Each structure stands twice: as C-alpha cells, then as structure tokens.
Amino acid sequence: MTVPKERLYIFDTTLRDGAQTQGVDFSVEDKRQIALALDQLGVDYIEGGWPGANPTDTAFFGDRPPLKRARFTAFGMTKRAGRSAANDPSLAQVLDAAADAICLVGKTSAYQVRVALEISLEENLDNIARSMEAVAAKKREPLFDAEHFFDGYKENPDYALSCLKAAHDAGAKWLVLCDTNGGSMPEDVYRIVSDVRAKLPDANLGIHAHNDTEQAVAVSLAAIRAGARQVQGTLNGLGERCGNANLCALLPNLMLKEPFASQFETGVTKEGLAQLTHVSRLLDEILNRAPNRYAAYVGASAFTHKGGLHVSAVVKDPHTYEHVPPESVGNKRTMPVSAQSGRANVAANMVTEGGDLSRLLQDVKRREFEGYSYDDAAASFELLALRQQNKLPRYFTVEQFSVTVESLKGPSGDLVSRSKAAVELMVAGEKIRSAGTGNGPVNALDAALRKDLGKYSPFLADLRLVDYKVRILTSGTEAVTRVMVESADGKGNRWSTVGVSENIVDASFEALTDSIIYKLYKDSAPGF
Secondary structure (H helix, E strand, C coil), rough: CCCCCCCCCCEEEECHHHHHCCCCCCCCHHHHHHHHHHHHCCCCCEECCCCEEHHHHHHHHCCCCCCCCCCCEEEEECCCCCCCCCCCCCHHHHHHCCCCEEEEEEEEEHHHHHHHCCCCHHHHHHHHHHHHHHHHCCCCCEEEEECCCCHHHHHHHHHHHHHHHHHHHCCCCCCEEEECCCCCCHHHHHHHHHHHHHHCCCCCCCEEEEEECCHHHHHHHCCCCCCEEEEEEEHCCCCCCCCEEEEHHHHHHHHHHCHHHHHEEECCCCHHHCCCCHHHHHHHHHHHCCCCCCCCCCCCCEEEEHHHHHHHHHCHHHHHHHCHHHHHHHHCCCCCCCCCHHHHHHHHCCCCCCCCHHHHHHHHHHHHCCCCCCCCCCHHHHHHHHHHHCCCCCCCCEEEEEEEEEECCCCCEEEEEEEEEEEEEECCEEEEEEEEECCCCCHHHHHHHCCCCCHHHHCCCEEEEEEEEEECCCCCCCCCCEEEEEECCCCEEEEEEEECCCCCHHHHHHHHHHHHHHHHHHCCCCCC
C-alpha cells in the first residue's frame, strides 16, 4: 500500500529578502515579472514586500499581480509597544494591503527584546499576540516570523517558546523559526525544531534560514526532517549579507532526493521543476547579472563534463557523473572541447555527421596552444567544425574595417573619448559600407558591423551583446589577447564566441563576427 506523502509548503521571499541584496534594486515591473514566474513555477506563497516601507512596495501592492496559484503575501513587523494594533501606522498599511496572507516578524530572543527593542519581555509578548489577532480580524492568513529564534532558544528556551505560543494562541497559522544571523549548525536546528515540535504539537512550523555559514539549504533540510512543513527561501539564494536558503537547490533536493522525495510533496510539479533553470536565469536577466555558472542544478556548468575519460563514461551511462538528469531541472548536459578532450568530447559536440573527429580534435588542441579556448565558447567550436566540413553557409565576407579613438575637450574642460568604426562587407555580391560610434572601439565595431547586413539585418534585430571579457595570455607590449563575447537573442538563447590576436581589436572583431554568423546559422538564414 502506498503511504500518502506529507505536504511541504514553499514560501518565496525573493521580492522582499532578495531586495536586501547589495546591488539589487527591483522596480515594480521587475517584481511583477518575477512574481508571475514564481507563480507558474508552483510556489505556495510569494512575499511581495513591505507595503508602506518604500514607494516600490506600496505601488506593487497597489496593483497586485494576477497570480493563479500562489498566495500573495505582505510582510511587516509586529506593532510597537505603547500603541494598539489599530493605532500603529506602519502596521495599518500592511493590514490594509491587497494581500492573501500577512507575515509579521517579531523578536523571540529575550536578549534582543531587552537590548534592541528596549521593552519588557511581557510587552513583547503582548505585541506579538495583538498583532496576530489584528491580521486574523482582517481575514488574512496570519504568519509569524520568529526573529533570532535559534539564538534566543539557546539563551532562554522558555521565553522563545512563550513567543511562539503567544502567536499561535492569537491565531497564527504558521510559526516560522528564523536563523536570522545565519550562524546555526544543522544539528542544532534539528534538535531545537524537534523540541519545539514536541512542546507545540498543534502548531505548523516553518524554517527561514540565512546562508552566513554556507549551510542555509542544509539547515532547511534539517528543520524539515525535524518537523517543519514550510520552507522559506529565495531564487538563486539572494538576500542580505551572504543570502538566504536557495530555492533553486532546495526544490530539487526536496523533489528528487531521498528521503524527502518519497515522504513529501510540494505544489511544484515535475513539469514546474523543469522550468527551474529558466526561472533562475530569468531573475539574473532582470537584474542584469551574469548567472552563476557553478550553481548546483541550474548553473551552466552543473552538468558539464570536460575530461575525456569522464565524457566517455557519461556517453555510456550519464549516471556515472550526474546525480540527476539535467532535464529534470530544465538544464542541459554539455561536453566542452579543449586540450583536455578526447574523441568523445568532439563527437558529443558535432552537430552534423561525417566529420573527421581526429583532425578536428588536433585542430582544437593546436588552436588552444595558440590561445583559443572552447570551454566557454561552444558556438565558436560549432562554427569551427562546420567550416572544417564545408557545411557552414556563406553569409558575408569582410573586405576591411577600421577603428579610430579620439579624445576631445568637453564643455567642462575634461577630455572625452569618442570611438568610431567603419566596416566594408560583401553581402550576396553587394558591397555594403557601414559606420558606427560607441562607448569604446569594440562597441563602435559592433554597431558598425550590425548597422547594415543587407538581407540579413532582420535576423539580427533581437541580437545583443551581454558580456565581453578580455584576457592577456602573454606579457609585453606584443601580448596575445583572447576575447570572449557572450551574446543573447529575444528567444532567451545565449552563446559565446572567442577571438585571439596580438591586437585586441582584431580579437574582438573575430569574436563579434562569429557571434553574428552563429545567430544567422541557428536562425536558418539562407546563405549564398
């Protein structure tokens, strides 16, 4: 007989905790896009922010996103001492927000109450209870974030528990135990959550872990094993200081790893989990950040196999070096070609049949000796293989190009640099001359190159350069330079190309032209 699985509830705090990440500043539209993606993913709660705390959050709750699954949640803090819940302006704005649930944070450490709040322990208990009652009276689902709970429990367990009991007796549906400074060990969390579970058996417990010891995911899993049934976290582990528990690791661990997969179910389906990599990278795209390629499950390198012996084994049995199928989280397997590669790497990256694997592998190793690197430039490798097989269509040829950089005095008297580029191309027998300006020579070249490609221009309308990296390979004024260009299109595709030369402009131009040619090839543009 099949044993029914227990339900775990996923509470996302990306739009609130994530906004506290250094360098992150969500707009209202950013929040809307992320909330809709989280809703489609299948999380149970989306914490939208703190209404009244700042104009962005107030505006976001003023026009709430059209969620289909998740409960839209407002965050706030318990009422201030000396005021009633009805007469606390900060709490009032949270209570009046267009939300399905309200999560209020209150201190549960006796030390924090005395030192930070400077009120009596009894007053703090009253603040918690009256605030939870006010949420329930507004017909919103009440949740209590027990701030500094684990430190408070170690110091004074009776008081920490009395805070939880005050919230629970006042109607809180969830008591979320917070590892606020991120310093708790998984073993301590397991023990303490087990104690709380035994002493408050009727309460629904949650876990909110910070990542200051790089253990937020482990702490969250320990809490679930001990009895927590709600887990809070953020996409890509965003959050203050070192971040919060990373839902992009937590969700796959809960759904794909034992003992969790056989004991629990979440609101995220297998189909939803297969969107995880997309949602992770969507967040980075919105924030204009490069994704962490080494992130577990969703990183570009999470299922990358470089060594020839490893690749040979993976080709025969992917489980040899992969703990889960990459497609289960929406990722993909890659086998980059490099000087460390064997024939299996080359064969895995061949896009057409009939190529001379040995000759191509030797060509790759020779070019890497010259400075090229195909580890992170799979698009350039694909073009190399196609050219060797004479299977790459001809789109255009470069007749000549030039770049000038000049510095002129601006209105303030400071020197202002200006870059100009000119390119002469042959496109289907037609000579095309284009010029462009930009913020530096590479940007000017990119503008000139894409300004007019004749019949191919429509294919490049959604092409954009998203990253540009330069590495000096040898020292001296005649140093060999490697340039890596990462490009993207409107369909969400990303690819990288490489160029090498003693001249940084030549290396950049090679990588830029490869990027354009790759885009035309992938979009099935007709050659000539």
